[in-house]
Amino acid sequence: MKSLVHQTQSTPEREPANWIKPTTIIEAPRLARKLGVDLFLASETFQHTGSFKFRAAYQVVSHVPHARFIAASSGNFGQALARACQILGKSCTVVMPESSARVKVEAVREMGGKVDLIDVQRISRSDRVAELAKLDPEAYVASPYDDDFVIKGNATLGTELAQLRTPFEVVLAPVGGGGLTAGLVKGLREAGHRAAVVGAEPMKANDAARSLRAHHLVVNTQEPNTLADGVRTVSLGQRNWEILRDGLADIIEVTEENIAAAVRLLFNLANLKAEPTGALAIAALLTAPEKFAGQRACCVISGGNVDPQSYAEILRGG
């Protein structure tokens, strides 16, 4: 199946052999000056389906034998799963909150995924996934983060960063379920790179920060309503926690105001369209620049998918 698909591509440059696009490295000197931190960006906004989640989804779909997939996703993992299934001739159903960005729902459908919209006040995503799995026991239930293939897929970003010729001492990335940060820890360490991995988490959804402080997994009582809709998870995954409890150097908790300000900074000083979740690493630098004095920081901009009206609202708030 894989080789059939590849035959339709004309050159390796148009679609890399493993279907993962290298991350886009962006120097942003004006942003660095404004934040007072020596930084560069690793932007996953131009990855397939517009976020790092494709790394994970492609790894899962290409490595398990199942033909059908079920997943809960606030959007980016859903798009990525749909695209991976489309490429590999498989199918999927994606459970999404009704409040999801419209563009994300449309994108899943455009790539052949089936969308199952739920009211998260009535049923949790995991309960709805369990219902669907009962109806189709041969489908693979794909966690967007708590899955070894997902972590391995995201680790490809860590591997890429480790291979950069530019030195850096710290990598900042959003924390939701912990799939991205766990992948970064794994990828960097396996490549022998010692950069500290620091999570960036909304104060409104700070279960990971609380978990690190408590030395055990802390769970939110309900989905937090942060602007950063990619990290509206109730807790870290178990597999992610196992890596992050010792793997994360720190977590910076950020206000909603700083998330919006970070989106605007990326727009104004780096010409980069990021979704609120994608701007969390910049929000962390805005919150605690003094923690990064004398270091060079790599900020992972995890995704770019955001409704134009929501984005316009954020720009107008500046």
Place this chain on the structure above:
Amino acid sequence: MKSLVHQTQSTPEREPANWIKPTTIIEAPRLARKLGVDLFLASETFQHTGSFKFRAAYQVVSHVPHARFIAASSGNFGQALARACQILGKSCTVVMPESSARVKVEAVREMGGKVDLIDVQRISRSDRVAELAKLDPEAYVASPYDDDFVIKGNATLGTELAQLRTPFEVVLAPVGGGGLTAGLVKGLREAGHRAAVVGAEPMKANDAARSLRAHHLVVNTQEPNTLADGVRTVSLGQRNWEILRDGLADIIEVTEENIAAAVRLLFNLANLKAEPTGALAIAALLTAPEKFAGQRACCVISGGNVDPQSYAEILRGG
């Protein structure tokens, strides 16, 4: 001087030896499907100072012996000139219309350039430049387009595109003074690449299209008030015309509505923040997709510098 500056850089990756960042190639399959055209993007929005103009400005400032520069610019050439002067220890004055995007004015100042704001209804940019040149006869008057160094600087983009492994039959790029398209023709041809170069021009500012039809240089009576503020020029430059009269395969004239729609398409389907001028190539595909049937097109996204409020207004118009 040049080597002194380079010593402050830690690795070649952080600043390329010749100070030009390679263009960012972005495959955009959803955008391609929407337009019905096989395309990829060559984005100059992550170039130094956020537009292709740095290629030209750096070439000029590093090749003429003058210490001071005077230029008229709707903004991007001004920023680029200021940055090139900053890098090379020189100085500049940039004449800009009062109506220029605020972010562009601020950026010129941030990089050490002096801004001279004018009311274009009272004095033309060229007349103001002539006044300033009279006051400082030892300054070099730098045209943003009608200058052999400028064309040579922009030709570096053509050279880069010619070296891509991906095949393409046509390159679309905005036309204002003709600096970018002339550079593309020069760079591609010198590298032996035969791709057709097609200009994209606002209908409101269609002097280049009229010039091609008339077989002689046609001049607008005043600066056209198009949304695409980077191409508010009264005519092509003489040196540009010499190259473009035979070098351009075609010019597509686009409406203001299609320029705004193209900005939105790049936002929604390619996660790319482009300024209206930067979206002209996409507006051209939106206007006349049938002209590109069966071809693979490279769309040059020339720049990304746009005021957040103007951009929010465009997004809300969708």
